[in-house]
Amino acid sequence: MIDMKLTAILDTLMGMKLGTLGIVVLALVMILLILKLLQFKIFANQKIITSKTNNLGLKDIGELATQAGYFSNTQQIKDNAKLFGLDIPLINRNYIYSYDGVIKAGIDFAKIKLDVNEENKMITVKMPPVKILSCEVKEDSLVIYEEKKNIFMPLRLKDISEAKKALVKEAEEKAIANGLLENARQNAEILIKGFLSGTFNREEYTYTFVDTRPKMKEREKNRHHA
Structure with a gap:
């Protein structure tokens, strides 16, 4: 079927009277047409399947969160401009807003013995330690629940x-206080048993399961971090 179509198209093109430029253009068209039809004929019944295997393996777990807590906190930034330690009336600012967040606790599995x-x-x-x-x-x-701005007291990045x-x-x-660390410890035990x-x-x-105390340097580091 494709060969018959190709022959008919070529016969039509060859029967046209063209100049030198026309012959060049005609030749290019014929070449592209032949390649297109041949490509269809060759690959018409070919099914292409691609597959990629991702990296699969085991790695050290390291720190693993075993408990998460979600919070929503409301904060307020409120203060007055001062002069010689005294508040200046009517020159103040007040921002009341809230943020949501998540806090995670767990253990360093690399330190389990x-x-x-x-x-x-x-x-x-x-x-x-958890x-x-x-x-x-x-x-x-x-x-933002309330936003009272003041040109004399702009809200700074430091604030x-x-x-x-x-x-x-x-x-x-x-x-x-609500038991985040205790729950993280219990979940860690369940994971380790698994x-x-x-x-x-x-x-x-x-x-x-036995608790181990961190070394002196680690305790000092945690204390300063806190």
Whole structure:
């Protein structure tokens, strides 16, 4: 079918009277047409399937969040202009707004130590301290309830930065008070048992989890960070 169409088109083109330029153009058209039709004939019944294999393998887990808490905090920035330590009437600013965020806690799996007693079928898991891994404020969750600006007291980037630091600190304190670290620890134990169950059957082995204290340098680092 394709050969008949190709022959008919070529006969028509060859029967046309053209000048030198026309012959060149005609030749190019014929070449492109032949290539197009031949390509269709060759690949018409060919099915092309592409496949890509992604990297697959196991890596060290490192720090793993085992508990997340979501918060919504309302903050206020309010102050007055001062002169010689005294408030200046009518020159003040007031911003009331809220942010949402998520706070995550977990452990550093790389610091877990295992003691396996095959004779007594006991596994002792030495756990590093649970800690807060991140506290993220969702920038697009900002809701402004009140905004009183003052040209003499513009809102500066420093003000916003300090307010967010206070927000994060308050969120962490509330999350810890509501059991974030304890829940993260419990979930970590469940995950560890799941990881080890492929090698050490839960029905045969007894699991014991023991807390380990960080080294002096790490404690000093955490204390200064806090």
